[in-house]
Amino acid sequence: MPEFTKSVGFIGAGRMATALARGCVESGLMTVGQLISADPSLDARHAFADQVAGVAVFDTNEPILARADIIVLAIKPQVMPDVLADIGNQVTEQQLVVSIAAGVTLKKLAKALPTDSRLIRVMPNTPCLVGEGASCFSRGSSATDEDAEDIRLVLESVGRVFEVAENQLDAVTGLSGSGPAFVYKMIEALAQGGTQMGLPEELALELASQTAKGAAQMVLTTGLSPAALREQVTSPGGTTVAGLEALAKLEGAEAFREAVVAATKRSQELGES
Known part of the structure; x- marks a missing residue:
């Protein structure tokens, strides 16, 4: 297993965030100390903590923004505008922003975040919950090869992963x-x-x-x-x-x-x- 030194913060502590975090730990890619999560829902925080023991879970996004090298937006599309408005001016150029929200384009993400933010959009599927996922990702213009490899390693911890052009992600959504x-x-x-x-x-x-x-x-x-x-x-x-x-x-x-x-x-x- 390659050495993975980055820290990952999940904004949203639902099932997909839980699956990814658990996969990273169980595969040996990361330790619980490299992970952090935030969710306003007490039930979601408790469920995440039960599934990924030892990971710090918060009720606000500030700790994610302050500590995470990779920020994963594991939220529903309908709440994305509010979350982006909340974090938009706090994301730094050192941080990679990853979205797993269906239908939210890289263009929409870029518009709400600082210029030249490093962005990657991911379409996972629910079999990630049992380590048999089929995930695809597309990178924004400022995302680097290292960023793509980091996300590939995270997604491989819960199944198979493929990089595609963003205009193929709707078909990926329809299929996998x-x-x-x-x-x-x-x-x-x-x-x-x-x-x-x-x-x-x-x-x-x-x-x-x-x-x-x-x-x-x-x-x-x-x-x-x-x-x-x-x-x-x-x-x-x-x-x-x-x-x-x-x-x-x-x-x-x-x-x-x-x-x-x-x-x-x-x-x-x-x-x-």
């Missing part, structure tokens, strides 16, 4: 940001099919979940395309063909594609508002 909900819907439907055909509910759900996990891992580790892997389990006149024909008849696969498109378009709309 919203995608877990689509996969949960698929797992739910698979389990319901198993139950309908006689399996106990608990067993059907466990089989569906493990099947989805195993199939995804096959794509990630074999280097084969989903189409090639699908062909490996599809025999002429067999059970899989029957199932795929039913899926095609109901346009099931196309529905998932359209779900990503719809989620991406909504992300674009939110970014324009």
Whole structure:
């Protein structure tokens, strides 16, 4: 594990901030002394402290601004204007500002912060909570290669990470940001099919979940395309063909594609508002 000497402060102590902080500690990337968090919600502060024992948690942002090398804005988009107004004139040129708020562009961040602030925008997803995240980030014009590497290391502590152009982040939001909900819907439907055909509910759900996990891992580790892997389990006149024909008849696969498109378009709309 590379030596990571920076301090990271989270403005917002919700689930994603908690997941990132816990990942950094459990992976050995950072110690609790390098982390700090702030949130006005007492419940959020208690939950963060329970999950990441030993990390200092505050009810105001001042300690973050005074101590953190990297400031992570782990807040909802609708409260971003108020937070930026609060911290805007206190961020220094030595600090990197990272946003994980969906739809808040680098341009909007730059407008509210000092000129030439170092900015990075991140789109994580909820499987970060179990160390299986898929995160993408885009850097602002003043962010350095070192800044990008720092964020890559933090995000790798909770899953896989990719750098993309900012104009691709809406599609990332539609695919990996919203995608877990689509996969949960698929797992739910698979389990319901198993139950309908006689399996106990608990067993059907466990089989569906493990099947989805195993199939995804096959794509990630074999280097084969989903189409090639699908062909490996599809025999002429067999059970899989029957199932795929039913899926095609109901346009099931196309529905998932359209779900990503719809989620991406909504992300674009939110970014324009």
